[in-house]
Amino acid sequence: MSEVIETSDVGAGDNSMLAFDVERVRADFPILEQTVYGKPLVYLDNAASSQKPRQVIEAMNQAYETYYSNVHRGVHRLSQLSTDHFEAARQKAASFLNAASEKEIVFTRGATEAINLVATCYGRAFLQAGDEIVISHMEHHSNIVPWQLLRDQIGIELKVVPIDDDGQLMFEDYERLLSPRTKMVAMTHVSNALGSIVPIKDVIARAHEMGAAVLVDGCQAVPHMKVDVQDLDADFYVFSSHKLYGPTGIGVLYGKSDLLNAMPPYQGGGEMITTVTFEHSGYKSAPHRFEAGTPAIVEAIGLGTAIDYVTAIGMDNITAHESGLLAYATERLSQIPGLEIHGRAREKASIVAFVMKSAHAHDIGTIVDRAGVAVRAGHHCAQPVMARYGVSATARASFGIYNRRQEVDVLAAAIGQVREIFG
Amino acid sequence: MFDELRELYQEVILDHGTKPRNHHELEAPTFRAHGHNPICGDALTVYLMVDDGGVIQDASFEGRGCAISMASASMMTEVIKGRTVADAHRLFGSFHSLCTEDDYVLEAADAADADDLERLNVLSGVREFPVRVKCATLPWHTMNAAMSGEDEISTE
Numbered sequence: 208m209s210e211v212i213e214t215s216d217v218g219a220g221d222n223s224m225l226a227f228d229v230e231r232v233r234a235d236f237p238i239l240e241q242t243v244y245g246k247p248l249v250y251l252d253n254a255a256s257s258q259k260p261r262q263v264i265e266a267m268n269q270a271y272e273t274y275y276s277n278v279h280r281g282v283h284r285l286s287q288l289s290t291d292h293f294e295a296a297r298q299k300a301a302s303f304l305n306a307a308s309e310k311e312i313v314f315t316r317g318a319t320e321a322i323n324l325v326a327t328c329y330g331r332a333f334l335q336a337g338d339e340i341v342i343s344h345m346e347h348h349s350n351i352v353p354w355q356l357l358r359d360q361i362g363i364e365l366k367v368v369p370i371d372d373d374g375q376l377m378f379e380d381y382e383r384l385l386s387p388r389t390k391m392v393a394m395t396h397v398s399n400a401l402g403s404i405v406p407i408k409d410v411i412a413r414a415h416e417m418g419a420a421v422l423v424d425g426c427q428a429v430p431h432m433k434v435d436v437q438d439l440d441a442d443f444y445v446f447s448s449h450k451l452y453g454p455t456g457i458g459v460l461y462g463k464s465d466l467l468n469a470m471p472p473y474q475g476g477g478e479m480i481t482t483v484t485f486e487h488s489g490y491k492s493a494p495h496r497f498e499a500g501t502p503a504i505v506e507a508i509g510l511g512t513a514i515d516y517v518t519a520i521g522m523d524n525i526t527a528h529e530s531g532l533l534a535y536a537t538e539r540l541s542q543i544p545g546l547e548i549h550g551r552a553r554e555k556a557s558i559v560a561f562v563m564k565s566a567h568a569h570d571i572g573t574i575v576d577r578a579g580v581a582v583r584a585g586h587h588c589a590q591p592v593m594a595r596y597g598v599s600a601t602a603r604a605s606f607g608i609y610n611r612r613q614e615v616d617v618l619a620a621a622i623g624q625v626r627e628i629f630g
Numbered sequence: 631m632f633d634e635l636r637e638l639y640q641e642v643i644l645d646h647g648t649k650p651r652n653h654h655e656l657e658a659p660t661f662r663a664h665g666h667n668p669i670c671g672d673a674l675t676v677y678l679m680v681d682d683g684g685v686i687q688d689a690s691f692e693g694r695g696c697a698i699s700m701a702s703a704s705m706m707t708e709v710i711k712g713r714t715v716a717d718a719h720r721l722f723g724s725f726h727s728l729c730t731e732d733d734y735v736l737e738a739a740d741a742a743d744a745d746d747l748e749r750l751n752v753l754s755g756v757r758e759f760p761v762r763v764k765c766a767t768l769p770w771h772t773m774n775a776a777m778s779g780e781d782e783i784s785t786e
Contacts (some may be wrong), residue, residue, distance in 0.1 A: 569672075570639070599673070624632070
């Protein structure tokens with residue numbers, strides 16, 4: 208590993224030793240210099256996907272330009288270097304989640320594939336007709352549909368924990384839904400549509416008392432807060448790179464070693480086998496068992512760099528910065544007549560979803576876009592949440608490490624234009 | 631930029647968008663179809679009452695969505711009432727061009743449709759907002775599906 212380029216000293220705006228400085232962070236993100244319709248870009252769609260710092264872009268370029276090759280295959284120099292960098296990224300992901308071992312980190316295409324992998328492989332090995340899976344009312348479609356597919360294949364039942372008017376998990380109802388038939392709890396850590404933070408450690412503890420395994424969808428949690436899978440005692444924890452300032456096409460499935468190694472492979476192919484004959488194939492242990500075919504090598508390396516980047520800034524600093532933005536945005540938007548915020552949980556990540564009496568979310572999205580403000584307007588791949596609040600769509604501003612208070616002011620002014628047009 | 635927004639959200643559109651006409655179910659319609667835009671979740675149902683001569687005697691819709699889709703559905707139901715199914719098919723084609731082709735001129739349309747297209751022209755502002763074109767055309771796609779005997783249509 209001696210020639211592996213150390214990326215842990217990646218200069219994250221030199222924030223590591225200083226108080227958090229949003230301007231230094233912004234300087235790392237080339238795209239933020241863009242103008243949109245002649246206005247400075249105000250990017251508030253981070254919950255859908257976040258922008259990439261130059262450190263990530265450069266690390267990926269460097270890989271392609273200086274040492275790219277396939278991994279785990281060649282005896283040649285570049286293959287060894289690529290493998291070292293790729294496996295270093297796995298180690299970084301393990302440290303980031305505080306996994307007990309890098310062998311518990313499976314690279315997937317994203318959180319969606321990670322959930323499908325668990326639904327397919329864990330489901331096939333451990334679940335049978337009559338078993339129950341508990342999810343919440345605020346799951347992203349990617350943590351609903353894979354379980355419905357499994358239900359239709361093997362006859363399990365899906366139970367849904369309700370949420371209250373503020374968008375909080377109704378914990379007593381959750382406890383009531385748990386039974387000896389519950390074999391899996393699949394729940395989001397932070398709601399992408401409402402911003403609510405689920406008390407996931409308590410959720411996991413209760414599930415374990417019933418003997419159920421727990422999968423946590425951490426997509427909206429890892430960009431905003433420190434996550435420790437051993438402290439949570441999560442059995443599976445998934446997230447996507449592209450919401451964590453890393454590239455698309457790569458994500459992480461954390462799974463406890465004993466569970467992963469008890470599960471059958473997901474896809475068959477190269478790299479996941481020990482020996483292959485026409486009569487029989489032997490499978491590697493985790494994580495390689497679940498990584499058939501050539502993986503997204505450079506994307507994994509980019510993710511590793513993104514993890515270095517946020518780690519250097521410090522997750523606690525990020526949480527503090529974004530909490531300030533959330534409080535300010537909530538205050539500013541609450542003052543706008545006819546605007547209603549959806550999701551008022553006591554514990555929230557920096558996501559503000561809202562509707563207006565006079566204007567539909569799409570019309571809001573179109574109008575603020577012309578002011579340079581990128582927000583998401585729609586159902587946020589969480590149609591049950593929309594149904595819960597009786598709306599077809601909401602507008603959503605979601606904040607990241609590079610957002611500033613004055614961008615909240617730009618958003619508020621742009622919403623003023625919505626009111627000028629729609630009243 | 632505000633001019634383009636004003637062009638998109640003209641008074642007529644805001645009026646139809648907030649107070650859509652023919653916004654109710656039709657009992658025992660000749661044709662009915664459900665239209666859905668999976669990207670945004672907008673959904674509406676179009677109802678048509680067509681007589682033996684192929685004339686649309688009544689048209690209505692149910693559903694909810696943005697100002698553009700509501701206004702478009704509202705104006706569509708007004709325009710096609712009293713027209714034949716063949717007319718409505720033809721109008722759909724012209725309206726689609728109106729919303730998508732920058733160089734489209736009203737004179738290119740059938741002379742019989744001139745007045746209707748003149749009215750519908752207020753929706754042509756969506757040309758400057760490509761992601762909103764489907765909002766304007768969803769009701770028409772749905773009507774087209776209904777007349778073609780399809781129950782459901784999904785844009786994209």
